[in-house]
Amino acid sequence: MQKEGELMHQLMTELYPICRSITGDGVRETLKIIQEIVPLTIHEVPTGTKVFDWEIPKEWNIKDAYILDEEGNKVVDFKKNNLHVVSYSIPVDKVISLKELQDHLYSLEEQPDAIPYITSYYKERWGFCIAHNERKQLKEGKYRVFIDSELKEGSLTYGELIIRGESEEEIFLSTYICHPSMANNELSGPVLTTYLAKWILSSPRKYTYRIIFIPETIGSITYLSRNLDKMKANIIAGYNISCVGDEREYSFLSSRKGKTLADKVALNILTFNKIDYKSYSFLKRGSDERQYCSPGIDLPVASIMRSKFGRYPEYHTSLDNLDLVTADGLQGSFNIYIECIELIEKNEIYKVNCFGEPQLGRRGLYPTLSTKETGRMVRDMMNFIAYADGETDLVEISNLINVPVKTLYPIIDKLYNAELISKVNKNEKKLI
Known part of the structure; x- marks a missing residue:
């Protein structure tokens, strides 16, 4: 029988090529694949819907993108790596000079072989991401830039699974599904959460489980705007699950005040497993814990990660690939989260x-x-x-x-x- 880590890595390999963003068909395709493993309910929230201080943006989809040199060579090809296009780029099809092209290129001098991950969700622009070494090889001349994308009145999509327990009190698990082909920063969270949900479904539980797969930031804000009263009344502990797939040191990110049941359980399990981990205060936040722990919401949500977002060299680049994330790394994180859930269930x-x-x-x-x-x-x-x-x-x-x-x-x-x-x-x- 395969271990969960191997199954998670297989699922990640299947999901990895899909181009996801905060909206669009890539998110839907990802959720439908996960839906084959656990019974997600998929929700659509229309463009223009007010969600607290925000508004659901237009939906973005992309079919193809490339840059052609004067000889017709594709010097950048979206179909080879979907990080090559700035997420939410507007459509473009024109011939420009190298000087003008440089204004729309993004690369990393300090990581010259990596393609950076760049987004522009709330300002319309277009752009390409390229390895810096390849950028330096571009010759003077004319280049055709082509992005076959679409911004339209559509919707934001998210997945939800409510697993009823004996009690109305809830344990909350949240992960995000809005990044293109990156393994640790993106897909490790959804695949681990999928198999945690499958494990939770396998036997009766004392608590009810609220499990969501959302686009980061706008997704959590949207979900809170639709469910806050019930969440504040019922959630006793929760975790934002991200960056759980490599084999490096564990990381713990506390809730805003650092004294919730989720905090205490995570620290107890990490400590008694004699695991090397680095502890971060809420001041080092960066994902959806920003929303869940914000004043007025104050949900008891913390995070257990491997390499923390923003703290490992491959973060937000093409180097965050399927070689970085391993079945053993995923299995270790899975085991830790199971122990946390078991402790919350047994805590009296x-x-x-x-x-x-x-x-x-x-x-x-x-x-x-x-x-x-x-x-x-x-x-x-x-x-x-x-x-x-x-x-x-x-x-x-x-x-x-x-x-x-x-x-x-x-x-x-x-x-x-x-x-x-x-x-x-x-x-x-x-x-x-």
Whole structure:
């Protein structure tokens, strides 16, 4: 049986050639492929719709683009790499001089073999992106520039999956689908979220899951404008999933205040897995956490990544390709997110049901043979009981007694089955 990492990388390979932007057929094609794996509902929001302080832009689609030299050679070809065209470029078909062409070219001197990723969503222009070494080889003369694109009254498209649980309280997962052929910055988030959704669907859950695939920024603003009241009422923790596919150091980006359940769970799981990670404050934000954590919205959303957006050399270039992202890198991120979700699902406030130290022996909870291992198990159990005070939740207890939650899960089951502890309602602090 294939591991999730291999399946995710296969899905990424299928999605990689598609030219996506914040609107258009590339987004629809991507969502329809994901829809074959998990049952997304696909929504269309018409051009011109007001969404908070923003407005849905015109829809953009592109069929072809190239630059021809005087000999008819394609010195730039959109069909070879869709990063070659500035996203949202207006159509153009004319012959211009090299001097005029240079005003519409974008390259990176510091990364001369990389094609940069450039966008112009909200100002009409046209342009091409090219490796700087290739740009330097352009000769004086005339060039035909051709972009077969369309800006029209259309819609913004996003995918949504609501997985009902026992509770109306929700765990929120968001990822974006608006970049063309880049692997870590774009497709690692959607493919990982797809397989997380598939895993969540595989068995009953306590919480309801709200999972969305949106274009970055305008998509999150649009979704919030349509769902904010319900989200604020129900979401207890959430993650913005992006840049999760390479094998480099993990990154953690906190929510605005850094004290939400999502923050605490992520830090607990990263720490007890003994994973090297770099922690970033909300001041280093850059993706849809900007919207989810903004004042007045204040959703409990954080991010766990591998190489953080903007912090790895291949970011927003053609070097962010299928060689950068690996099945092992995706699998590692997948496993971390599963552990976070499991902890949120199992996180409770517990209260011990007796005064003083409980008699474990008569309940079969005290080992009859003393070894180092049994001594550790008893110590962990007694330390858990010491903090099961009706006020402290599982994440905090794990941190206080320095024991991974995975070690505490079977201990809790034994104590609960022996009726030595009770779950306490987090809101009302009453026994349930």
